[in-house]
Amino acid sequence: MEKFKNITAVAAPLPEVNVDTDKIIPKQYLKTIERTGLGKGLFSELRYNDDGTENKDFVLNKSQYRNAKILVAGDNFGCGSSREHAPWALLDYGIKVVISTSFADIFYNNCFKNGMLPIVLDEKEVSLLMEETERGSNATLSVDLESQEITTSDGNKINFKIDKFLKHCLLNGLDDIALTLEKNSEIGSYEDKIKSQRPWL
Amino acid sequence: MSKSRTIYDKIWDDHLVNTNDDGTSLIYIDRHLVHEVTSPQAFEGLRMTKRKVRCPEKTLAVVDHNVPTTDRKNGIEDEESRIQVEALEKNCKEFDVEYFNELDIRQGIVHVVGPEQGFTLPGTTIMCGDSHTSTHGAFGALAMGIGTSEVEHILATQTLIQRKAKNFRVNVGGTAPDGVTAKDIILSIIGEIGAGGGTGSVIEYTGKAISDLSMEGRMTVCNMSIEGGARAGLIGPDEKTFSYIKDRPRSPKGDDFDRAVGYWNALNSDKDAYFDRDVYLDAAALPPVVTWGTSPEDVVSINGEVPDPEGIDDEIRKETKKSALEYMDLKPGTKIKDIELDVIFIGSCTNGRIEDLREVAKVVEGHHVNENLNAMIVPGSGLVKEQAINEGLDKIFMAAGFEWREPGCSMCLAMNPDKLLPGQRCASTSNRNFEGRQGFRGRTHLVSPAMAAAAAIAGRFVDVRDFVK
Numbered sequence: 001m002e003k004f005k006n007i008t009a010v011a012a013p014l015p016e017v018n019v020d021t022d023k024i025i026p027k028q029y030l031k032t033i034e035r036t037g038l039g040k041g042l043f044s045e046l047r048y049n050d051d052g053t054e055n056k057d058f059v060l061n062k063s064q065y066r067n068a069k070i071l072v073a074g075d076n077f078g079c080g081s082s083r084e085h086a087p088w089a090l091l092d093y094g095i096k097v098v099i100s101t102s103f104a105d106i107f108y109n110n111c112f113k114n115g116m117l118p119i120v121l122d123e124k125e126v127s128l129l130m131e132e133t134e135r136g137s138n139a140t141l142s143v144d145l146e147s148q149e150i151t152t153s154d155g156n157k158i159n160f161k162i163d164k165f166l167k168h169c170l171l172n173g174l175d176d177i178a179l180t181l182e183k184n185s186e187i188g189s190y191e192d193k194i195k196s197q198r199p200w201l
Numbered sequence: 202m203s204k205s206r207t208i209y210d211k212i213w214d215d216h217l218v219n220t221n222d223d224g225t226s227l228i229y230i231d232r233h234l235v236h237e238v239t240s241p242q243a244f245e246g247l248r249m250t251k252r253k254v255r256c257p258e259k260t261l262a263v264v265d266h267n268v269p270t271t272d273r274k275n276g277i278e279d280e281e282s283r284i285q286v287e288a289l290e291k292n293c294k295e296f297d298v299e300y301f302n303e304l305d306i307r308q309g310i311v312h313v314v315g316p317e318q319g320f321t322l323p324g325t326t327i328m329c330g331d332s333h334t335s336t337h338g339a340f341g342a343l344a345m346g347i348g349t350s351e352v353e354h355i356l357a358t359q360t361l362i363q364r365k366a367k368n369f370r371v372n373v374g375g376t377a378p379d380g381v382t383a384k385d386i387i388l389s390i391i392g393e394i395g396a397g398g399g400t401g402s403v404i405e406y407t408g409k410a411i412s413d414l415s416m417e418g419r420m421t422v423c424n425m426s427i428e429g430g431a432r433a434g435l436i437g438p439d440e441k442t443f444s445y446i447k448d449r450p451r452s453p454k455g456d457d458f459d460r461a462v463g464y465w466n467a468l469n470s471d472k473d474a475y476f477d478r479d480v481y482l483d484a485a486a487l488p489p490v491v492t493w494g495t496s497p498e499d500v501v502s503i504n505g506e507v508p509d510p511e512g513i514d515d516e517i518r519k520e521t522k523k524s525a526l527e528y529m530d531l532k533p534g535t536k537i538k539d540i541e542l543d544v545i546f547i548g549s550c551t552n553g554r555i556e557d558l559r560e561v562a563k564v565v566e567g568h569h570v571n572e573n574l575n576a577m578i579v580p581g582s583g584l585v586k587e588q589a590i591n592e593g594l595d596k597i598f599m600a601a602g603f604e605w606r607e608p609g610c611s612m613c614l615a616m617n618p619d620k621l622l623p624g625q626r627c628a629s630t631s632n633r634n635f636e637g638r639q640g641f642r643g644r645t646h647l648v649s650p651a652m653a654a655a656a657a658i659a660g661r662f663v664d665v666r667d668f669v670k
Contacts (some may be wrong), residue, residue: 017521018396018496022635027616031281033241045637074517076397082332084348105432113350164223180358190218200453200461
């Protein structure tokens with residue numbers, strides 16, 4: 001997994017609650033057996049018109065947001081289906097950070113497995129950043145994971161919280177399967193224990 | 202360990218492999234269900250790192266999302282779907298995992314198959330790369346949806362790294378009136394707590410209206426926990442649970458079964474166990490409900506009307522709900538009973554079990570599907586289909602003008618050829634009314650099987666309680 005340390009990029013506003021993973025990546029893109037190449041399907045039902053041309057009204061199609069690498073979204077982002085294709089699509093498109101007042105648990109988890117950073121802030125902070133992002137390409141945000149700090153283009157700073165373990169994995173790009181396999185003998189002893197305690201399993 | 206614990210606390214404690222100083226824990230996974238959509242990249246990851254499946258015998262794979270529900274003896278026409286199905290078959294062979302293919306009578310939606318096979322047991326941890334894994338919580342199991350990276354993690358290690366969630370109790374007291382089903386109960390709960398209400402929590406459903414439910418009904422309730430934001434929802438096991446499990450192909454037999462029942466009984470939450478949050482609903486006061494918008498939290502009584510978002514204070518929420526109305530082509534104040542339908546879909550991991558089909562048969566027997574709409578019934582598994590045929594339900598459905606299909610996820614998520622056309626309006630027994638979920642620009646209203654059946658006859662929403670006289 002790629003490391004995540006910091007990013008300075010344009011942030012795009014998505015002022016909508018309950019953005020579900022079906023919306024992030026519709027089902028027709030789930031038939032792939034690869035992790036890559038999903039960026040073309042990101043928000044496809046919003047991004048494209050029926051004839052396949054771009055919908056000019058969709059935020060990521062506006063010139064000032066074309067290079068956005070950060071999304072600022074409404075509450076409960078990433079709800080619904082567990083499809084990891086949602087963070088894969090965001091990442092493939094170039095989005096590395098999503099900021100919201102809350103995330104669905106599975107989506108939140110999936111981000112960390114792919115070197116992406118979802119940031120939870122309170123309502124006031126999210127609406128402040130939402131206003132910042134309305135300013136388009138002039139409104140870049142800097143996100144630094146080590147110091148857990150977001151800096152706006154005017155120099156305002158917002159701190160964010162993050163789980164210690166998840167931060168450690170992101171900063172170092174750790175593969176958690178390899179980490180878990182280091183505990184192989186503990187897993188083995190657990191299995192021996194349940195064989196006698198719950199033999200029906 | 203002497204302090205009072207919830208059932209979630211107990212299952213968690215019994216599956217801890219270790220806990221790190223930073224509060225993360227490694228928990229053991231007893232059962233791993235696999236389907237074709239979220240697993241190919243996980244198996245590919247194993248191949249690339251030369252890892253094996255640690256416990257193939259604790260893993261069960263079935264194809265469900267992509268399969269057509271028409272006759273499939275001649276294979277799958279859609280190339281991408283076929284490749285994905287073939288990939289699962291090949292992966293299961295290579296990694297020695299048991300696999301039910303689309304022609305196997307045991308094939309069906311993964312969350313119907315697990316319980317049917319006795320693979321799902323109380324007190325177990327059950328994971329699957331599918332958010333509706335919460336279904337299995339109906340048996341008093343800790344069951345959660347996971348992403349593909351976590352699927353790979355379980356395949357390789359039979360464990361998951363987790364942080365403990367909060368305990369959230371939803372107590373549904375009273376007796377549900379006739380015509381008010383498990384689906385109406387869970388939709389009402391989601392309407393109450395919101396689509397993100399259960400985030401960070403495991404919900405335990407308690408109360409008379411919950412214990413009154415059959416196992417099928419309990420699965421419907423737990424299934425939609427994720428629609429209320431909770432990764433897992435569960436119900437303490439009781440005699441109904443045990444008798445459902447007994448004599449299933451993979452359930453414990455003989456002495457093992459008796460010993461297991463002793464363990465399962467002790468799992469129930471202690472009387473004074475602590476819950477971080479409590480919500481109460483009175484089942485006696487619930488009506489049959491219908492969703493009007495594009496989130497499962499958009500719930501309204503069959504006797505109500507489409508609400509007006511103008512009254513919502515939060516700007517972002519207000520705009521979201523206004524655009525949902527636009528998508529659904531509905532106006533505030535429209536009576537739910539005035540909404541006309543094009544398609545009826547009965548099936549899915551929420552409502553594709555035998556009891557759901559019986560409910561439908563009860564409503565439609567002697568009637569005919571309205572001439573303005575198409576109605577289809579997709580059983581949750583080959584065994585559900587067989588049971589329905591044995592009970593003569595198929596004849597009732599076909600006489601009433603329903604299409605009677607082969608098992609699979611079908612129009613719940615429209616990855617197979619069963620799709621809504623743009624603009625079509627569907628009464629669906631599935632779990633998600635998201636934009637485009639059942640087909641590009643399709644419009645979904647979530648309802649119970651009985652309500653979907655009544656709507657199929659009437660051509661619009663009706664109160665099933667007025668319908669069945």
